[in-house]
Amino acid sequence: MDSIILLVDIQSFYASVEKAHDPTLQHLPVAVSGDPQRRSGIILAACPIAKSYGIQTTDTLWEAKKKCPELVVVRPRMQVYLDTSIQLTQILERFSDQVEPYSIDEQFIDIKGSEKLFGPPQTIAKKIQETIRNELRLHARIGMGPNKVLAKMACDNFAKKLENGIFWLTHHNMKQYLWPLPIERMFGVGRRMSRHLRQMGIRTIGELATFPVERLKKRWGIHGNVLWMTANGIDLSPVSRTTFYQQKSIGHHITLPRDYRTADEIRVVLLELSEEVCRRARTQHLMGQTIHVSCRGANFDIPTGFHRQSTLPYPTNQTMFAFQHAWDLFLRHWDEQPIRSLGIHLSKLVSDHKMQLHLFEQENKRMKIGYVMDEIKRRFGDTAILRAISLTPAGQALDRAKKIGGHYK
Amino acid sequence: MSILYRKNMLWEGSRMFLPEHREQLLKHYKQQQTFTPPILTEEAWQEINRLILEGLEGEFPLLIQYVEHKRPQQFCGFIEKIDPHERWIKVVNGQLIRIIHFDQIYGVESPSSE
Numbered sequence: 453m454d455s456i457i458l459l460v461d462i463q464s465f466y467a468s469v470e471k472a473h474d475p476t477l478q479h480l481p482v483a484v485s486g487d488p489q490r491r492s493g494i495i496l497a498a499c500p501i502a503k504s505y506g507i508q509t510t511d512t513l514w515e516a517k518k519k520c521p522e523l524v525v526v527r528p529r530m531q532v533y534l535d536t537s538i539q540l541t542q543i544l545e546r547f548s549d550q551v552e553p554y555s556i557d558e559q560f561i562d563i564k565g566s567e568k569l570f571g572p573p574q575t576i577a578k579k580i581q582e583t584i585r586n587e588l589r590l591h592a593r594i595g596m597g598p599n600k601v602l603a604k605m606a607c608d609n610f611a612k613k614l615e616n617g618i619f620w621l622t623h624h625n626m627k628q629y630l631w632p633l634p635i636e637r638m639f640g641v642g643r644r645m646s647r648h649l650r651q652m653g654i655r656t657i658g659e660l661a662t663f664p665v666e667r668l669k670k671r672w673g674i675h676g677n678v679l680w681m682t683a684n685g686i687d688l689s690p691v692s693r694t695t696f697y698q699q700k701s702i703g704h705h706i707t708l709p710r711d712y713r714t715a716d717e718i719r720v721v722l723l724e725l726s727e728e729v730c731r732r733a734r735t736q737h738l739m740g741q742t743i744h745v746s747c748r749g750a751n752f753d754i755p756t757g758f759h760r761q762s763t764l765p766y767p768t769n770q771t772m773f774a775f776q777h778a779w780d781l782f783l784r785h786w787d788e789q790p791i792r793s794l795g796i797h798l799s800k801l802v803s804d805h806k807m808q809l810h811l812f813e814q815e816n817k818r819m820k821i822g823y824v825m826d827e828i829k830r831r832f833g834d835t836a837i838l839r840a841i842s843l844t845p846a847g848q849a850l851d852r853a854k855k856i857g858g859h860y861k
Numbered sequence: 862m863s864i865l866y867r868k869n870m871l872w873e874g875s876r877m878f879l880p881e882h883r884e885q886l887l888k889h890y891k892q893q894q895t896f897t898p899p900i901l902t903e904e905a906w907q908e909i910n911r912l913i914l915e916g917l918e919g920e921f922p923l924l925i926q927y928v929e930h931k932r933p934q935q936f937c938g939f940i941e942k943i944d945p946h947e948r949w950i951k952v953v954n955g956q957l958i959r960i961i962h963f964d965q966i967y968g969v970e971s972p973s974s975e
Contacts, residue, residue, distance in 0.1 A: 534882055538889055553886060555877050600872060640875070665863045677863050678871065689869045693890065696883055732880065857879045 455564045456573045457691060459595040459603040460544065460580060461612070465557035466497035469536050470526045472589035481505060482524045486859055488513045490709045491792070496528055496859070530856035536588060543583055547576060550691045558607075560600055562691040577618050593617040601687035604639050605630060626685045631658025640682055657683050702732050702740065703797030706848060707858065711750040711790035715783070717846035718791065722782060724842055724849045725796045726775035730768075731826050733798055737805065739767035740798025743774060745781045750790035757793075758785045766808040767800070770818055774798065895931040898967035912969045913950060916940040925952055926968035927961050936961070937972075
């Protein structure tokens with residue numbers, strides 16, 4: 453039997469979890485929204501009833517309220533969603549040991565070899581759907597395919613639109629169902645890419661599939677090749693659990709509560725982010741040798757910002773050292789316009805068991821300070837010890853400690 | 862044909878994953894690897910008790926199955942001592958000696974009982 457991959461996606465995940473936890477919300481329009489006082493005050497998820505009023509994810513709260521005045525707005529509880537996502541993984545692992553979470557509400561599962569235990573693929577998909585409904589009270593939509601990319605497109609383009617929420621896309625029926633769809637509906641094609649493709653006369657997925665691959669390769673290199681493969685339903689990626697073991701970079705990005713205009717203010721947040729990133733590196737006993745800084749300008753209409761990287765003289769996980777280089781990098785590229793978001797990443801990670809010693813600097817002591825601070829935070833909470841600068845009005849550390857992914861735990 | 866094999870790059874590159882989610886997932890994987898010993902009935906415990914006492918008295922070797930560092934282990938040897946207060950047994954096989962705590966044990970087999 454060939455591989456059969458399923459992509460299991462939960463309908464309106466955050467909103468559905470809230471409804472499952474509170475039965476009184478069952479027949480009401482429910483949306484989960486970030487803090488309206490901050491920029492995260494947008495709709496993160498809306499239940500199907502709320503969507504029937506025209507509410508969409510990323511609507512602002514007041515837009516949503518205008519469309520549906522009786523909308524029940526719930527604060528996000530990120531920890532609950534994470535726990536539910538892990539429960540979902542556990543349910544899927546009963547059907548196969550090959551389960552790969554793709555995001556908080558989407559997971560791949562390879563059911564090859566499970567048919568002897570659970571029946572044919574369609575039956576397995578139905579059983580998975582039923583189990584999720586019975587145990588988590590959530591509605592799962594399942595895309596099926598011979599590989600991950602077809603499973604994903606089966607889910608996004610078909611399963612989500614069907615009443616029973618299951619669709620099987622194969623190499624045989626793909627020409628009939630997938631190829632006539634407009635190019636924007638293909639996995640991996642964003643707004644900009646679709647514009648480029650349309651300029652080349654490619655309007656449907658089928659037209660891309662039959663387009664000479666050499667010309668796509670010439671224009672976009674590997675990416676062009678991959679797009680052509682996706683259009684033809686070819687994807688050799690495995691469903692892999694181990695894909696999470698290896699970490700390639702550690703980073704954080706924050707959308708600021710208001711535009712930050714002065715270097716002094718930005719410096720505070722950059723230092724806090726450096727601390728967080730280095731702390732995560734330290735807990736995993738890693739050091740990074742390349743530092744990346746990115747920011748986005750405040751003006752939405754004229755998108756500005758940059759992403760720059762620089763290589764450090766030696767790998768580090770020390771906050772101040774990483775921060776110094778990040779700050780230099782930022783100042784070199786910043787156009788002195790207000791910014792709305794800021795991020796920092798460490799990559800080229802190596803183990804911290806080996807390190808470069810210095811003749812004149814007391815590296816050891818500085819390294820220990822970091823680990824001691826981490827231990828205090830681990831035992832007494834993230835805000836038990838802070839840099840004094842975090843208490844200035846620009847500081848975000850206190851607020852961030854209460855959040856996961858930018859929203860309250 | 863232009864078919865590329867890029868491992869899992871297509872999905873790793875496009876994935877939106879919170880660091881907290883990753884940590885929790887790795888914790889879940891780790892828990893899966895830990896061994897949970899079977900829950901034994903009262904009779905099974907009595908049988909284990911009887912075998913160990915008989916092994917000590919009769920000086921015949923026993924195969925002890927126990928949990929160590931969350932993994933199943935087994936050790937074959939003679940019961941040399943039972944400490945009922947500190948609740949451990951000392952099992953000896955030539956030069957090899959194991960001190961096994963009562964709580965670690967989940968099975969005992971006697972080669973001579975077959």
